[in-house]
Amino acid sequence: MSEEKNYQIVNKEVPRLESWKKASGQAVYTDDIRLPNMAYAALVRSPYSRAKVLSIDVSEAEKVPGYLGCLLPEEVPQEFFNCSGNPPSPLLMKDEQVLTMEPKVLGDRIACVAAETEQAAREAADLVKVEYEELMPYLSISQAMNEKAEPLQPHIAQNDNIIEHRKVSQGDRAVGEAESDIILEDHFVTQPMQHATIELTSCVCDFSDGKHLTVYSTSQTVFQERRIMAEILGMKETDVRFSKPMVGGGFGARQQLHAQHVAALMSKKIGRPVNLSYTREEDLYSVVRHGSDVDLRIGASKDGKLKLFDTTFRLNAGPYTTHTPTVVAAASRKLQYNVPNYFFDGLSVYTDDITGGAFRGYGNTQLTFGREILMDRLAQALNMDPVEFRLMNHVQVGECFPCASIPVSSNGIEECARRCQAIQAEIDAKSPLVDNEDVRQAWGIAFSCHGSGPSNKDGLSGAVVMLNDDATVQLLVGSADIGQGSETMESQIAAECLGIPLSSVKITAADTLTTPYNTGTFGSSQTFICGNSVELACKDLKRKVLDQLKNIYPDSEVVEKEHSYQIHGSEDLELSFEEATRKIMFDLKGGVMIGAGTYKAAACPNPFAVCFVKAEYHKKLNAIRLLDIIEVADVGTPINRMTVAGQLEGGIAQGVGYALYERMEINPRSRRTQASDLLHYRIPQMDDMPQTYVDMVDSYDPYGPHGAKSVGELATVPVAPAIVNAVRHASGQELNSLPLCDKFIILPSRRKEEA
């Protein structure tokens, strides 16, 4: 359980280090970068989801004032690649091209135009005439899996459109069925959701000399992006630099290359730096959380013990593999209940729908949705309390998730549930549940878990900490702060380890030229994976300081005690860290102190969360309203309590949008997406949000830096099923798909006109 620690800097509320830059408009994001002689590029994209390009005519585009040049498919490397910002894996099939003559989804890149201004580039791109032969797109999983469907990527899936079929199981299905007194099943469908980062996808690429490429871009995974780019361009990684400026949100959308390759090739062609930034419409159809189509059965004995979990889990990949098989694999490792008979049958399916990619929750969101709804129905059928039913089946410390190899190392799920119940009681004491002829209010709950770092233990991070003579340090890490606060959190870990003030740590992050390798910002990695490497680097630095002092005082005993150094010998000295630093730097036997740490994921501790939602159903309107959402998490030691609370609150908001109304879909008749802007792709606004309550329980993970686990993805996973469970209790309707606006009128959360 919790370890008594007298922390000075971690487990506190710390405003993030770059706050002032962001609050004053000085923070530099990609599209704020102005390089001398910079040109602008715009993409010519397919309006069809599946077509063949017959001809491309740029003659009208060339007449636009300021036109600089055009890149056509035959001018760029033809090799297939996979844009996903994961480390290399056989699951990442290569099936995407820089520019294509055979678009497979609306928005596919056909050509690129450059001009002196962004406006001129867009005007020229619109004037490029492309003649297409239109083909029938397969927009749904069932269309693409139909035996008569043509293969969309014949070099990967010759006879069907299944990219990968992943089977994971333990136990015996027949035994699970026989031992279950009750088996509930349903078909669950979740929709594609877009990340809708407020910053638009953007890159500035300088490849003017054709030899050295510098990329500033909205990036979560600079080292993977550099590797893929170097492969596409046939270059050495040392000649490709990815440098991440401020990034205005990621949530997975930037765990991949977007259009940096085209911009780089355009820069080389015109010999000038190039800015390529998406419009909001382009951003919306660039990548989504996979839509899912899930068959699920859960069985339990009448005393409430789970006996069977059997699922066929299909994800709509769109026409490119990108992340899909790894998302499916991640989904298979998130069952936090003890189930002796577990069958996971996961299918990654090609379609002509918007390409699925990484999104906060990575496979977990889709499977947990159906699971937590079915668990609720089971509890009801067994006449058990939904919290107690889940708790009695929950994996405990020392036990493994089904089909997992590493035991759970810390678990505060029960405290999370109890804290939620305490907050629930306070809310109900103030506003008792209403149940009258017009309105019925009810609570719904869901549990969730995640990993800390990629669930396949891909996570790897280096950290370097360099000591200055005034006892401040330069911290170098490769991890990308995309708004989640990792730079502050990593600096806190370093300051705590070294016993120095936070203001004495200066961090440089996510620049492939200057910082050590880091797998990337995904899989809720940075606290655990990068944080551990920072802790190791700081320990290495302290060991080197101690060794150096021993060199300086060869006849004395030198010991470190609470960040100061006691020297006993011919003279007795006590040196503070500052004094020791100066001594080391400027003594005749001085040295430069550089600590290095490398952490390869040996564990992937599971953080846990419980979410309670209070909702109401208006019987005459068939309308719903969210009233209160509580989420309490076990994240181990929260390194920065302010950031963790912010992650929980933001995760709730994304869950609200997912549950209620967000959806990306292609309209083949209009040759656009149904929502092509933020009025129609509605994300929650301030006035849409119900009252939220978040908290963290006292917890400590033995493998985490200062006991910490992850929070980012965890936060959003339980929200949609908890909302659905509240709505099912309030409305009496069984629900198995999202978004809920298909079934109900959604009332604004905070209006109090009926109160």
Add this chain to the structure above:
Amino acid sequence: MTDKQYQITLKLNGQTRSFEVEEGETLLHVLRERAGLTGAKKGCDLGECGACTVILDGRAVNSCCVFAVSADGKQVETIEGIGSEEHPHPLQQAFMDAGAIQCGFCTPGMIMAAKALLDRNPHPTREEVRQAMSGNLCRCTGYEKIEQAIAMAAEVVASYAEGKEGDRA
């Protein structure tokens, strides 16, 4: 677009500045490309996200939806003009203290929209805050801490307005 150029003069963060602009050019474009003020952000260029919010003659506007020529002669306040690191605006301080900033891309627009609200209504109710801010989208925070920050700043602004020593919440 047309090549027709116009000269406009703005009172930009208290300074009089003139710009040559094109007919259809937006105020956001002038700020970012001609005035070198990139604090106002382009999140949609369609007036939907609020990231480009600036204050034009006392009113919060989406600067991507204001033609530069129509701003001629007007006062424009941007995030760059409301405070310094030594003397931040109470909203800037409150956003930092409350943890209302995550990725920060919506922050300049949020602060400017909130400033327009507090300039006009120093004692907004929570409901008024939520309504006034609902044109400014944030994808990171869930708005909880932004709402808190505006409430904190409102107290400070109100205490200034009453001539008291500002007591930071």
